[in-house]
Amino acid sequence: MSGTVIALAVSPQVRQMFLDDATVAQLARLGRLRLPPPDADVGDPAVLAPLLADADVVVTGWGTAALTAELLTAAPRLRLLAHTGASVKPFVTPASFARGVRVTQAGDAMAYAVGEQALALTLALLHRLHRFDHALRTGEDWATAKAAPPRQELRGAIVGVVGASRTGRAYLELVRALGARVLVADPYLSAEQADRLGATRVDLDDLLAGSLVVSLHAPVLPETTGMIGARELALLPDGALLVNTARAALVDEAALLAVLSTGRIDAALDVFDAEPLPVDHPLRALPNVLLTPHESAGTVQSRRRAGAIVAAEVARFLRGEPLRHEVTPDLLTSTG
Incomplete structure (x- = not known):
């Protein structure tokens, strides 16, 4: 590993969130660390090019510029991109794969945090906390604020999990532990696996x-994409609750807004077609909607786990061992 250069192509904010002192020290034992100049914008290719000039590994985060063919020309030694998040689509290009740059990511670190927030949102919806909060904050009188729709307990409730992904399984385990009866829909999951x-x-x-x-x-x-549209939403029973901490593209937002506007169902949403969510978006005004700003994975522990995964993957790569979280071109084109 002597002579290895590891470029930390992340902003100071991302570095502070994901790479604690122990993780930085681990990376420093693997190679010479190169950081961008203070206050430099790592989303600017002109900043990234000299950072990658003799780098063997690049660690990326939110806002890092994509590995275009031009950047790759300026980085002849680059062999690995290790991303602190889950989706690598903003950073990886066909040119990087064609050049033989391997890619890994830290999505596994986020599964429990997303599952736990989905549980928190579920409990809030069941107990109508969002409706009580909205009523009191918007000046409703006490009696009106108390007149929320009937509240339900999670124990004994039927909970449907769409997608037995890492986050889906984390959520499933949590709601089961609290007594829910769980249905799961996933074409790649057998009945035996579900059991x-x-x-x-x-x-x-x-x-x-x-x-x-x-x-x-x-x-x-x-x-x-669009798997939950007007027809699917109409299948939900009156009073049903929808939680989306996955991707906005799974749901037809216009159809969802239409049914939410009737008050027939409630929803908790962490992801939206337009992000940031416009301040005048009608979802913001609905009392039966709980909103969070795409932060379901953002726990301290999740981000520290992500940094640790990145450091471990870099170590495996430099030792010539198989990567545990590699993203290949076929995986990149088949995932969101």
């Missing part, structure tokens, strides 16, 4: 029609 998870495998329509709570955890694929 081992403590869930019942059903098709999507049956899950929607039979669940009090539906939580989305599917990746964005051609077949999942």
Whole structure:
């Protein structure tokens, strides 16, 4: 590993979030660290090019510029991109794969945090906390604020999990621990696998029609884009609850807004078609909607785990061992 250069092509904010002192020290033992100049914008290719000039490894984060063919020309030694987040699509290009740059990411670190926030959102919806909060903050009188729709307990409730992904399985385990009965819809999951998870495998329509709570955890694929549209939303029982901490593209937002505007269902949303969510977006005014700003994975522990995964992957790569979280070109084109 002597002579290895590791470029930390992340902003000071991202570095502070993901790379604690122990992780930075671990990376420093693997090679010579190169950081961008103070206050430099790592989203500017002109800043990134000299940073990568003799780098063997680049660590990326939010806002890092993509590895274009021009940048790769300025980085002849680059062999690995290790991303502190999950989706590498903003950073990887066909040119980087063609040049033989391998790619890894830290999505596994976020699964539990997303599952736990989905649980928190589920409990808030079941107990109508969002409605109580909205009523009191907007000046409703005490009696009106108390007149929320009936509240439900998670224990004994039927919860539908769409997608047995890493986050889906984390959420499934958490709601089961609190006594929920779980249905799961995932075309790649067998009935036997679902049974081992403590869930019942059903098709999507049956899950929607039979669940009090539906939580989305599917990746964005051609077949999942817009999978929850007006027809699917109509299958939900009156009073059903929808949680989306996955991807906005799974849901037809206009159809969702239409049904939410009737008050027939409630929803908790962490992802949106337009981010940042416009300040005048109608979702912001609805009392039956709980909103969070795409932060379900943003725990301290999740980000520290992500940094540790990146350091471990860099170490494996430099030792010539298989990567545990590698993203290949076929995976990149088939995931969201």
